Amino acid sequence: MTTRQVREIGILGGGVAGLSMAALLAARGHAVRVYERDRAGGKLRRIALGDADVDTGPSLFTFPGVWQAYLHRLGEPDLLNLQPLPGGLGVHHTPFGALPLPVPPDHPSYSAWQRYVRRAAPLAPQVTALLTTPPRLRDPAFRRLGRVLFGVTGRHLTAAGWLRAQGLPPDLHHALGTHALNAGLVPQDAPALYALIPALVGNQVFRPAAGMGALLDGLLSLGQTRGVQLKEGTAVVGVSGQTLTLEGGEVRRHDLLISAMDPARLARLRGHSVQSRVNRRTVSGVALYATLPAPAPWATTNVLPPGDFRHFRSAVRQGNLPTETLALVHADGGRVAILLTAPATAEALSLDRPWVQAQVARVERTLGTPGLLASALDVAVLPPSHYALGGHPGGALYGAVLPVWRSGPLHPQPYRLSPGLWQVGTGVHPGGGLPAVLGGVLIVDQLLREAGI
Numbered sequence: 001m002t003t004r005q006v007r008e009i010g011i012l013g014g015g016v017a018g019l020s021m022a023a024l025l026a027a028r029g030h031a032v033r034v035y036e037r038d039r040a041g042g043k044l045r046r047i048a049l050g051d052a053d054v055d056t057g058p059s060l061f062t063f064p065g066v067w068q069a070y071l072h073r074l075g076e077p078d079l080l081n082l083q084p085l086p087g088g089l090g091v092h093h094t095p096f097g098a099l100p101l102p103v104p105p106d107h108p109s110y111s112a113w114q115r116y117v118r119r120a121a122p123l124a125p126q127v128t129a130l131l132t133t134p135p136r137l138r139d140p141a142f143r144r145l146g147r148v149l150f151g152v153t154g155r156h157l158t159a160a161g162w163l164r165a166q167g168l169p170p171d172l173h174h175a176l177g178t179h180a181l182n183a184g185l186v187p188q189d190a191p192a193l194y195a196l197i198p199a200l201v202g203n204q205v206f207r208p209a210a211g212m213g214a215l216l217d218g219l220l221s222l223g224q225t226r227g228v229q230l231k232e233g234t235a236v237v238g239v240s241g242q243t244l245t246l247e248g249g250e251v252r253r254h255d256l257l258i259s260a261m262d263p264a265r266l267a268r269l270r271g272h273s274v275q276s277r278v279n280r281r282t283v284s285g286v287a288l289y290a291t292l293p294a295p296a297p298w299a300t301t302n303v304l305p306p307g308d309f310r311h312f313r314s315a316v317r318q319g320n321l322p323t324e325t326l327a328l329v330h331a332d333g334g335r336v337a338i339l340l341t342a343p344a345t346a347e348a349l350s351l352d353r354p355w356v357q358a359q360v361a362r363v364e365r366t367l368g369t370p371g372l373l374a375s376a377l378d379v380a381v382l383p384p385s386h387y388a389l390g391g392h393p394g395g396a397l398y399g400a401v402l403p404v405w406r407s408g409p410l411h412p413q414p415y416r417l418s419p420g421l422w423q424v425g426t427g428v429h430p431g432g433g434l435p436a437v438l439g440g441v442l443i444v445d446q447l448l449r450e451a452g453i
């Protein structure tokens with residue numbers, strides 16, 4: 001039996017990626033320290049709203065197989081008690097009519113939906129593997145996954161191209177195109193796989209019974225029981241080799257560093273100059289959280305896509321506010337979250353800005369409750385300037401826009417920058433959401449184990 005050398009490992013950033021990576025490495029006996037400039041959680045954080053706590057950031061837990069794979073590697077039982085969210089991916093208010101996804105049998109677009117689901121079916125059992133297998137051409141498992149994926153997407157490179165070839169009714173076509181935007185890309189810029197996401201998710205949309213904050217609590221406790229040291233309020237201000245300089249001047253050397261912060265931030269800390277033009281960034285957002293005096297009379301999830309993806313794309317690429325943006329609306333009794341997609345310009349867009357008011361009015365009008373937000377007891381707003389504080393320039397939620405062939409799971413990402421410096425997190429693993437972040441962590445964990453770490 002070989003014995004692994006215990007290493008001192010520093011993790012930069014205590015979001016979902018940093019915390020989940022820390023627990024895996026500590027489970028192998030390494031001494032792990034997580035440096036977090038603010039509070040742990042990153043984009044998933046609790047804020048006080050009136051006299052209650054509200055979980056901000058991710059609200060839909062999809063592809064739970066990736067989470068199960070993560071727990072399996074740790075040898076832990078499930079801690080989240082994931083509950084299916086009624087209404088799945090929600091009602092999509094397209095310019096061609098309202099369409100729930102999954103489409104119910106009594107809807108005129110049901111047979112087209114079934115056809116679409118059948119086309120994606122070969123991929124459905126492979127999603128967890130696709131998100132957790134290191135992309136290496138010499139690996140037969142990876143080659144098999146690639147064949148299945150290309151068998152479904154055919155010669156189409158982009159989500160827009162694949163959707164055009166399907167001959168779908170306009171409401172379904174529009175609703176499916178909207179899902180590319182969940183990774184901050186319009187269908188013209190997103191890989192074809194993204195058009196398949198609603199079919200692959202189906203009605204498997206979950207939330208932990210105790211709310212999304214349970215994921216943060218769970219990751220913290222998985223790390224704590226394995227001896228992870230979490231240094232909150234400790235910003236890294238310089239990285240040289242495996243040596244970190246912390247705010248205040250302290251210098252710490254580690255055997256290995258793993259960055260779980262945005263790649264552009266890391267590059268700056270290493271003294272590299274980084275160009276990040278607005279048209280090369282994924283989108284940012286304005287997240288509004290409100291408590292209402294009575295339950296909102298809305299379905300659990302409503303999605304208001306931009307009416308015209310082309311106008312939307314050209315506006316956000318120029319850093320302009322699109323006339324109609326993508327709005328995701330989550331309602332849970334008297335608590336509502338409205339997430340407005342905005343260009344990544346680090347603007348401090350507040351509730352009194354006419355654009356924000358116009359988007360909120362569109363949501364209220366569409367959902368038949370004009371003026372509802374004015375009755376809110378408390379409202380909190382997290383604008384692009386908030387996401388820019390600890391993330392990609394401008395507050396781009398999923399980092400830089402990659403060329404389309406590099407933004408799917410088949411292209412190797414810059415996981416290893418040098419033998420002593422690796423990267424995980426939303427800006428490294430394409431797809432951006434929790435399954436991609438956890439999947440990227442599992443991939444890097446496997447690569448590290450293969451490197452004897």
Ligand SMILES: Cc1cc2nc3c(=O)[nH]c(=O)nc-3n(C[C@H](O)[C@H](O)[C@H](O)COP(=O)(O)OP(=O)(O)OC[C@H]3O[C@@H](n4cnc5c(N)ncnc54)[C@H](O)[C@@H]3O)c2cc1C
Nearest residue numbers: 013015016017037042043058059060236390425426433434
């Ligand atoms: C409004 C919103 C809604 C979302 N909805 C969903 C959803 O429904 N489903 C889903 O799956 N995903 C969703 N996501 C995406 C999901 O939240 C993210 O993919 C995930 O939280 C990213 O985790 P991360 O650890 O990669 O990055 P982050 O959470 O950004 O963590 C990076 C951490 O690094 C820290 N850091 C930065 N610089 C330094 C430094 N110099 N020194 C020390 N620490 C530093 C930051 O403070 C931060 O804590 C949503 C995101 C947002 C913002």
